[in-house]
Amino acid sequence: MxxxxxxxxxWMSRYLERAENLARMLDVSYSLSLMPQDGRGDGLExxxxxxxxxxxxxxxxxxxxxxxAERILHFFALDAENPASxxxxxxxxxxxxxAVRGRITAEMWxxxxxxxxxxxxxxxxxxxxxxxSRFCEWVKERSHLFRGATFGTIMRGDPYRFIRxxxxxxxxxxxxxxxxxxxEMLGEDIDEVDGRPARSYYQWSALLRALSSFEAFAExxxxxxxxxxxxxxxxLRPEVPRSLRACMDELSLMLASLPGENGRxxxxxxxxxxxxxxxxSINEVLDEGLHTWLTDFILLVRKLGHAIHSSYLEVA
Amino acid sequence: MVRTFYxxxxxxNGECRPHYQAFARWLAETPKELLAQRRREADLLFHRAGITxxxxxxxxxxxxxxxxxxxxxxxxxSEWRMVExxxxxxxxxxxxxxADLYHEQRIIKAGIIPAEQxxxxxxxxxxxxxxNLHRDLYAHIAGVDLVRDGDGSYYVLEDNLRTxxxxxxxxxxxxxxxxxxxxxxxAQRIAPINHYPxxxxxxxxxxxxxxxxxxxxxxxxxxxxxxxxxxxxxxEMGVELVEGADxxxxxxxxxxxxxxxxxxxxxxYRRLDDDFLDPLAFNPDSMLGVPGLLSAYRSGHVVLAxxxxxxxxxxxxxxxxxxxxxxxxxxxEPVLKNVPTWQCSKPADLSHVLANLGELVVxxxxxxxxxxxxxxxxxxxxxxxxxxxxxxxxPEAYIAQPTLCLSTCPTFVETGIAPRHIDLxxxxxSGREVRLVPGGLTRVALREGSLVVNSSQGGGTKxxxxxxx
Numbered sequence: 153m154x155x156x157x158x159x160x161x162x163w164m165s166r167y168l169e170r171a172e173n174l175a176r177m178l179d180v181s182y183s184l185s186l187m188p189q190d191g192r193g194d195g196l197e198x199x200x201x202x203x204x205x206x207x208x209x210x211x212x213x214x215x216x217x218x219x220x221a222e223r224i225l226h227f228f229a230l231d232a233e234n235p236a237s238x239x240x241x242x243x244x245x246x247x248x249x250x251a252v253r254g255r256i257t258a259e260m261w262x263x264x265x266x267x268x269x270x271x272x273x274x275x276x277x278x279x280x281x282x283x284x285s286r287f288c289e290w291v292k293e294r295s296h297l298f299r300g301a302t303f304g305t306i307m308r309g310d311p312y313r314f315i316r317x318x319x320x321x322x323x324x325x326x327x328x329x330x331x332x333x334x335x336e337m338l339g340e341d342i343d344e345v346d347g348r349p350a351r352s353y354y355q356w357s358a359l360l361r362a363l364s365s366f367e368a369f370a371e372x373x374x375x376x377x378x379x380x381x382x383x384x385x386x387x388l389r390p391e392v393p394r395s396l397r398a399c400m401d402e403l404s405l406m407l408a409s410l411p412g413e414n415g416r417x418x419x420x421x422x423x424x425x426x427x428x429x430x431x432x433s434i435n436e437v438l439d440e441g442l443h444t445w446l447t448d449f450i451l452l453v454r455k456l457g458h459a460i461h462s463s464y465l466e467v468a
Numbered sequence: 469m470v471r472t473f474y475x476x477x478x479x480x481n482g483e484c485r486p487h488y489q490a491f492a493r494w495l496a497e498t499p500k501e502l503l504a505q506r507r508r509e510a511d512l513l514f515h516r517a518g519i520t521x522x523x524x525x526x527x528x529x530x531x532x533x534x535x536x537x538x539x540x541x542x543x544x545x546s547e548w549r550m551v552e553x554x555x556x557x558x559x560x561x562x563x564x565x566x567a568d569l570y571h572e573q574r575i576i577k578a579g580i581i582p583a584e585q586x587x588x589x590x591x592x593x594x595x596x597x598x599x600n601l602h603r604d605l606y607a608h609i610a611g612v613d614l615v616r617d618g619d620g621s622y623y624v625l626e627d628n629l630r631t632x633x634x635x636x637x638x639x640x641x642x643x644x645x646x647x648x649x650x651x652x653x654x655a656q657r658i659a660p661i662n663h664y665p666x667x668x669x670x671x672x673x674x675x676x677x678x679x680x681x682x683x684x685x686x687x688x689x690x691x692x693x694x695x696x697x698x699x700x701x702x703x704e705m706g707v708e709l710v711e712g713a714d715x716x717x718x719x720x721x722x723x724x725x726x727x728x729x730x731x732x733x734x735x736x737y738r739r740l741d742d743d744f745l746d747p748l749a750f751n752p753d754s755m756l757g758v759p760g761l762l763s764a765y766r767s768g769h770v771v772l773a774x775x776x777x778x779x780x781x782x783x784x785x786x787x788x789x790x791x792x793x794x795x796x797x798x799x800x801e802p803v804l805k806n807v808p809t810w811q812c813s814k815p816a817d818l819s820h821v822l823a824n825l826g827e828l829v830v831x832x833x834x835x836x837x838x839x840x841x842x843x844x845x846x847x848x849x850x851x852x853x854x855x856x857x858x859x860x861x862x863p864e865a866y867i868a869q870p871t872l873c874l875s876t877c878p879t880f881v882e883t884g885i886a887p888r889h890i891d892l893x894x895x896x897x898s899g900r901e902v903r904l905v906p907g908g909l910t911r912v913a914l915r916e917g918s919l920v921v922n923s924s925q926g927g928g929t930k931x932x933x934x935x936x937x
Binding site for chain 1: 515516517518685690696698699700702703708709710711713714724725726727728729
């Protein structure tokens with residue numbers, strides 16, 4: 153298939169996955185900001201976390217000067233001036249889809265086009281009136297719908313593979329960053345006294361819920377969440393669909409099934425990363441230091457993204 | 469001046485024409501609210517599907533819906549057979565004219581068309597001179613614009629031999645009608661048209677001498693007004709939709725950049741004007757084309773559909789000669805009439821035109837899309853005087869025709885159902901044989917009294933039925 157088409161499909165699904173992840177991020181921070189803050193301020197710190205994770209805090213401060221709940225939420229979700237807002241991610245996804253509408257099914261196109269038309273309506277009425285949780289739900293739902301339409305209608309050929317690649321590169325990066333940020337905030341598990349267990353419990357639970365892994369955690373570990381278990385679940389468990397391991401399995405599988413010789417570097421790196429996750433234990437990760445390990449892996453995922461680009465999306 | 473219009477649905481005495489009776493009965497029986505609700509549904513579906521076009525000159529590139537009217541335009545099968553014969557005849561003659569013009573030029577030597585008329589024409593491409601094309605075909609895809617005068621007889625208003633558009637609306641309109649009103653299609657026999665993309669692909673494949681050529685659709689990109697159609701056709705045919713930057717030329721062969729390396733391209737269904745095709749040969753500023761494409765084309769390694777240089781044959785100043793072409797090449801009488809045309813390049817014609825500007829339609833010979841034309845009876849004094857000045861300054865750039873009494877068809881408007889003027893564009897495919905699907909695109913001028921049906925001027929579309937009578 154055309155490299156430009158592959159690139160548009162890849163970025164279409166990356167942007168859509170990003171929009172979904174941003175909504176998940178916003179959802180968890182918003183609900184935590186509503187909890188009693190143990191004398192730790194008014195929840196603004198929590199609300200600013202999505203900005204910190206996405207690297208947009210500086211731009212926000214430059215524009216608004218101070219943290220302000222309503223402005224943070226608008227900036228992050230619907231601000232057309234913020235290139236990293238959910239609004240603009242959906243816009244970019246739709247624009248990529250528009251460029252390849254001949255290569256995706258009518259159902260997929262209509263779905264993504266409808267999402268775009270709808271978010272413009274939501275932006276007009278404002279987040280406050282629409283409701284923040286409802287908005288986050290809506291974004292997730294549109295993403296689920298699109299994935300369902302894709303899964304149910306598109307031929308299992310190269311276009312499908314590039315769509316999957318975009319989704320899982322973006323998701324791998326997101327899982328790593330969310331875990332890293334929550335770990336930074338909580339630090340090492342401390343002996344749980346004086347209300348701290350409650351705080352740590354809610355924080356980890358919120359992260360698990362944001363990554364739709366709460367039920368999986370409960371079923372596998374049957375206990376309260378802590379750094380070790382949560383990290384193992386989100387990094388190394390193949391059966392959890394948003395875990396790093398699951399993402400890497402899928403990436404490696406998709407890359408291996410692409411035709412042609414020019415994809416060797418990307419295929420090799422993906423297989424290497426997959427194997428590393430398969431044979432790493434959580435003890436090794438924690439021994440290295442969770443933050444260090446996560447930061448290293450974020451760079452590796454980025455390297456894989458570059459390899460996909462130079463192998464397929466900008467060749468000849 | 470009292471003008472009478474031919475109403476497609478009703479006779480002058482108010483009686484419904486036979487081929488519309490089944491529909492009229494249905495319309496009378498169906499509750500108004502239901503119809504209104506279905507119309508809203510159609511708008512929503514078109515919007516959701518992104519079946520839109522972009523207006524030039526609109527900086528924001530806003531995507532707009534082409535208004536769709538739910539009352540179909542209906543043609544009895546017997547009448548259609550005549551129209552079909554006429555279109556085939558006309559396109560055959562035009563293709564023969566192009567082949568002749570770019571080779572022996574017999575028609576010039578026979579004194580039927582003056583040499584300066586064609587050789588000095590902007591659409592004439594010297595690069596095509598002497599080049600042999602497979603099957604001698606130049607306009608593989610042609611759109612013939614037809615209108616009906618007061619007595620109902622069909623006239624050809626113009627030929628479109630470059631990159632005629634609108635076929636996607638023809639297909640989407642039908643899909644929409646079948647979705648909204650399936651009962652209508654059960655009640656009478658309406659000729660199907662959905663196989664058009666199939667015929668198009670066959671036409672494109674047979675334009676190449678190869679057995680199984682690699683066909684692509686070349687689009688100027690997603691900001692082009694007809695981008696929806698380019699994407700639509702490539703998807704329906706299952707071929708790649710490429711932009712100029714996806715293609716490159718090496719050793720006079722055209723390749724596309726794919727995820728598995730370079731792949732050769734054999735047939736390009738290009739929806740890009742001649743001028744933009746190859747920056748090395750034509751407009752050097754074109755970012756849309758493919759450097760070296762003309763050279764590859766001339767060495768016979770790739771087919772362009774339509775060929776380069778067809779514009780000379782659909783130019784409005786060439787139009788008056790088409791009936792003579794039919795007689796000259798086919799030795800037949802034209803089935804479809806031409807609208808009488810004054811060529812302002814001729815002094816006698818020009819003075820007639822200047823004296824009667826208030827009653828005529830004046831068009832630029834190179835214009836399209838309803839831009840740059842004057843409809844005398846509908847124009848203000850100032851507009852007429854403005855055109856007078858333009859005509860005197862550059863007479864050869866204009867032709868004039870009597871204002872036709874375009875036929876009308878009942879149409880939903882704000883106030884209910886009212887007659888509005890329509891035209892018809894059937895799409896003619898020339899490959900191993902010359903074919904068209906029954907019907908075409910019916911465009912409707914939604915403003916009361918307006919004779920301009922172009923979508924860029926606020927026109928809408930209707931589904932077009934050919935019904936067994």
